[in-house]
Amino acid sequence: MTIAAMPDRAKITPQSESENGAGAALPGLAMDPRKLLYMVTAIEQGSLSKAAKKLSISQPALTKSMDRLEHELGMQLLTRTPTGIIPTPLGELVYSHAKLIRDEIDLAETRLRADSAATNVVTVGTLPSIASRALPLAVARWKAQVPNVMLRVIERRQVDLLLGLFRREFDFVIAQTEFFDIFPEGLKQRVLFRDRLCVFARPDHYLFGLVEPSWADLARFPWVSPMIGWHQRAVFEKLVEAEGVPPPQQFIECGSIEFTKTLVAESDHLALLPAHSTIVEVKEGSIKVLPITFPALKRNIAVIFRETAPLNDMHRDFIAHLEAVGKELCTE
Missing domain, CATH: 3.40.190.10 (Periplasmic binding protein-like II)
Structure with missing residues (x-):
């Protein structure tokens, strides 16, 4: 990423009183994009000396740049410690937004290189x-x-x-x-x-000893589930709600299929997984589909x-x- 090519300063000015209908307008904050990107590197490196080396500038110049940024914003962004630097709470806030600017620039450069390159590249999500x-x-x-x-x-x-x-x-x-x-x-x-979601457990799980396990039985055991926002988590929550059963008290949230399958095989945890993602483990006998009756989950x-x-x-x-x-x- 080429920081030196950034414009020298971008001024962010709130709406005037006539535009927002509120009281007096807050004073504008003058933010230098270059200094914001320097701050991102400094926080991620944890040291002004390491950051200066990565940015190919001198440490005194970087220190001066950070001091000016704090002065321009009228707030402390970095705390100097004997072992390096850490962001203040306000510094964390500014960092979260400045990092997005850095990421957008990196993405633009990646696209430009890809468009100008002769090699074929396919990117799949x-x-x-x-x-x-x-x-x-x-x-x-x-x-x-x-x-x-x-x-x-x-x-x-x-x-x-x-x-x-x-x-x-x-x-x-x-x-x-x-x-x-x-x-x-x-x-x-x-x-x-079309794939199908099933409830999996280890083959010697207590639930396989029941003639007709219910959702109430399943809710007694710990579950490993995708984090909120994932499809399987939403499906699971709707199923439990439809059965009128309280949700399990023990939850582990995880976005990794491999972690989920291993945890299920090695513990009493249950999981709702696509059948095609477990073919190898089912054949090996490390996990097994529970005979639980519920509407087809496809x-x-x-x-x-x-x-x-x-x-x-x-x-x-x-x-x-x-x-x-x-x-x-x-x-x-």
Whole structure:
């Protein structure tokens, strides 16, 4: 990232009294974008000397820049300690916004390099559950045909995948179909296959000794669940609510499918997982589907892409392999 090319100063001025209808306008805050980016590096390095080296400037110049930033804002942003620097609460607030500026610049540079490069690069966003088995199998088949193409695979939750797609971070994403009444404007989706969610436990779990385990029985045990905002978590919460059962008292939140499967195999924890993501573990006998009766839990897995960036032949070939693999796994 080239900080030296940044404009010298951006002044942020609140709305006037006539515009916001409130009392007297607050004084404007003069923020130098270059100093904000310097501050990000300083906080992440934890030391002004390390940050200065990374920024290729002298430590006295960086120290002077940080002092001026604090003076311009009229607040202390950094606390100097014998072992380095740490942000104050206000410094943490400024850092969270300044980091977004830095990330946007990095993203712009990455896009410019990608557009000017001659090599083929495909960037795919995906749900962790799809990345655990279906996607790797499809990639193996696809890469055998296009060995010189670079592939980037990034795992995120559904909402972050869509946001990343709008931000042009991905060529396309593999996720569940959107369930809103109105599909997000500017995006298109095509269903590839349907997978099924099941409750898993270790084979010698107490619940397998019950003739007909109920949701009340399941709620007595600890669960490992995706974090709030993930599809499986929402499905689980709706199921428990529909059965009129209090939610489990013990929860571990985790976005990793591999962590979830291992924890289930090694403890009394239960988890709601896509069946295709557990094929290997089920065959090995480390985890097992519980015979719990509930409405069919199926979801459509789709490719989602921007209308302004339609899929090319290479993308369609990749997606065709994933579609075939998904259908094979979900019929086993």
